[in-house]
Amino acid sequence: MSTTQPAVAPKAVPVPSSVADRSRKAKKALTSPWASTLAVVIAVIWTVPTFGLLVTSFRPELDIRRSGWWTVFGDAFAGEGVFSLRNYESALFDSSTNLIDYFVNSFVITLPAVFIPISVALLAAYAFAWIDFKGRDFLFVAVFALQIVPIQITLIPLLSAYVDTGINGTFWPIWLSHSMFALPLAIFLLHNFMKDIPASLVEAARVDGAGHVKIFFQVMLPLLTPAIAAFGIFQFLWVWNDLLVALVMGGTNTFPLTVRVAEMAGSRGGDWHVLSAGAFISMIVPLIVFLALQRYFVRGLLAGSVKG
Numbered sequence: 001m002s003t004t005q006p007a008v009a010p011k012a013v014p015v016p017s018s019v020a021d022r023s024r025k026a027k028k029a030l031t032s033p034w035a036s037t038l039a040v041v042i043a044v045i046w047t048v049p050t051f052g053l054l055v056t057s058f059r060p061e062l063d064i065r066r067s068g069w070w071t072v073f074g075d076a077f078a079g080e081g082v083f084s085l086r087n088y089e090s091a092l093f094d095s096s097t098n099l100i101d102y103f104v105n106s107f108v109i110t111l112p113a114v115f116i117p118i119s120v121a122l123l124a125a126y127a128f129a130w131i132d133f134k135g136r137d138f139l140f141v142a143v144f145a146l147q148i149v150p151i152q153i154t155l156i157p158l159l160s161a162y163v164d165t166g167i168n169g170t171f172w173p174i175w176l177s178h179s180m181f182a183l184p185l186a187i188f189l190l191h192n193f194m195k196d197i198p199a200s201l202v203e204a205a206r207v208d209g210a211g212h213v214k215i216f217f218q219v220m221l222p223l224l225t226p227a228i229a230a231f232g233i234f235q236f237l238w239v240w241n242d243l244l245v246a247l248v249m250g251g252t253n254t255f256p257l258t259v260r261v262a263e264m265a266g267s268r269g270g271d272w273h274v275l276s277a278g279a280f281i282s283m284i285v286p287l288i289v290f291l292a293l294q295r296y297f298v299r300g301l302l303a304g305s306v307k308g
Helices: 017-030 035-055 061-066 069-078 086-093 099-130 136-148 151-163 172-195 199-207 214-222 225-238 242-249 258-265 270-303
Strands: none
Touching: 035 069, 035 136, 035 270, 061 270, 086 099, 099 136, 099 172, 099 214, 099 225, 099 258, 099 270, 136 172, 136 199, 151 172, 151 242, 172 242, 199 214, 225 270, 242 258, 258 270
């Protein structure tokens, strides 16, 4: 007669008290009402000026000169509030401002300045992560250390080189400058993400006869979407909002929107109705990009930060 032994439940592994205490403290700190209140206050402080700029950009010139933007709420209850798109029409299409051309220039500058460093950094990061060559670690540290070099001290030597090669006054100096300044961070970010990919995937691909090219495009690239998106958003925001590089490296026909808005602030400081509309036009695109893709931004920046 056979007897059936009762199933024994696996014993739970006790969590060290120090780890549990730290976990409880971290959870308490993150869910603290004081921390939540502080976050809300900071968000309001950052949002109020932007909201005020938005409201001002829709108000008529006389209303802007007569009262502050916060009076629109009282005017609305009194039935006196008036909003229109006249400020945007003046900023975009009037001959004195003509922001539409500069708006197009910003896209022409930003898109290649995002794709060029990503393309180069992907190849370099793969080499540093998965190709063993002499001096790899030293070269990687040297590339990463280039982030400490201030941009300002490189502008004049770069501009001299562009003048000597005859490409000054075109978009190429701006594209190349932004790409060079972005490569150290891009390589570091993508390298850390690639190192987190299990080596078993690469070894399995090599057993199947795949070379470096096939491994890069069919194994690595599909897994790098969060990191690529994170750096792409970061670079897009940086290049779109840049003034220094565009002002030094660009010319009259290649200036982006930021340069023209800065000129308006100096030469048209009294025309607040046009200036507010132009300022909001310059920030609406990066605002939409960040809000739409912020989850990829956070995931990509945290890639490689936690092991195990």
